[in-house]
Amino acid sequence: MLALVLAVVHLSARRMVFLESIPRSKFLSIAGGVSVAYVFIHILPELKEHQESIAESAEILSFLELHAYLIAMLGLIIFYGLEKAVQDSKKKNSDTENKPGRSAFWVHISSFFVYNGLIGYLLVHREESGLLNLLLYGTAMALHFIVVDFGLREHHKDRYDREGRWILASAILVGWAIGAMSEIPEALLALLFAFLSGSIILNVLKEEIPQERQSSFWAFTIGGIGYVILLLSVG
Template sequence: MSLDAFIMGFVFIMIHLLANELIPSGRIQRLKWFSFSGGLAVSYVFVYVLPTLHKEQLLVKKYGDYFTMESELYFIGLLGVLIFYGIQKVVRKEQRKGRPGKARALFWLQILFFGLYNALVAYTIISHEVHGVQAVFYGLAVGLHFVAVAHDLWREYADIYNHMGRYVLAIGIIVGWIMGMTVSLGPLMESIVFAFISGAMILNVLKYELPPDEEAHFPTFAIGVVAYTTVTMSLKYFFQW
């Protein structure tokens, strides 16, 4: 495992353990934080996740005759959206019905699925051997995405998240970390894993990371989008990422 991958994995673990300590307590500062983070996350989806998913879709055709369409991996991504959206929808429905006992039990299911999500994200990053400046920029976007996810889970049930949930999410990172170093799934399976987590990430970014109108600070959001996109696209152009 490269030093870059080691540092990224360590940072991701610390994010889940200390996420709420990193977020400013003042309302205006917090709104700007999430607006900037949301801008980076949206930019990451459009300048990296979607183009990479398209590239992976073009590659899977050589893995077998059963890949005859131009959208198989997109269906896998859609499955990721469906599963994660369904779980979050069920938890929130039970909360609105005033069934705290059942909602808390389902929240554990949500925590476990996000632990799996973290493991797959960490595996993908480690197995793709992202290095140097590329690791910094992709790691920054994914790290801020993890902060937003952790904060969203903390707001639902702070006691569960602080007592056990954050450790489950951190363990997910460690599991993916170890898998990335020891397991080789093969190009086809790695494409399928990437497609699944891409769908889940797109859902989490667009539905849960974009701040609602009354909590958004648009100038900061726009700065995040423009700055991250400009730098990343420039590096793609000069270094052929």
């Protein structure tokens, strides 16, 4: 059910017309704060445990024994590179479509397909068990998807509405289905988990930091601190 809810978020986020404003909607800033809070309170602390899994894995992965955080940094760098490539493509097409080229669109959407698939997979395989922890994860990711969806629609416009949102919604269900039917090796999951944490941080901050967004620092802070308090109180 939660996988379906997350998929519906991608399909319906375009109807949240109140988000399309300058200054940036405070709801988006709050959602970004919640996403980052979940990464720092739940995902990053688990990287230490995942490092142990990597260390016990095949020799080809053992060199990463103490460097799960480097994989998180790699996730951040890769998604920053994708964002830069999309912006460059958009500038090249500014005289015609004012949106990235089709090849840039597919590279961007393909990367987020993997990204969403991993989030869907972690609905089944996470360190924390129990319904409450699942709901906390689902809430954080639903708010995160709204932030991501807003950014992708701003880049790709009608192309995202026609194709992108359906692909990303299906990615969540594909990831959940893979998780329900199988389990990937723990060492590989550790690397993907680390990669996801860096990616989430970048995908939130790239929407909050640009000056033209006129984002709300206080809304972002309230969202982050509020969710930290909630996570710690139930942890």
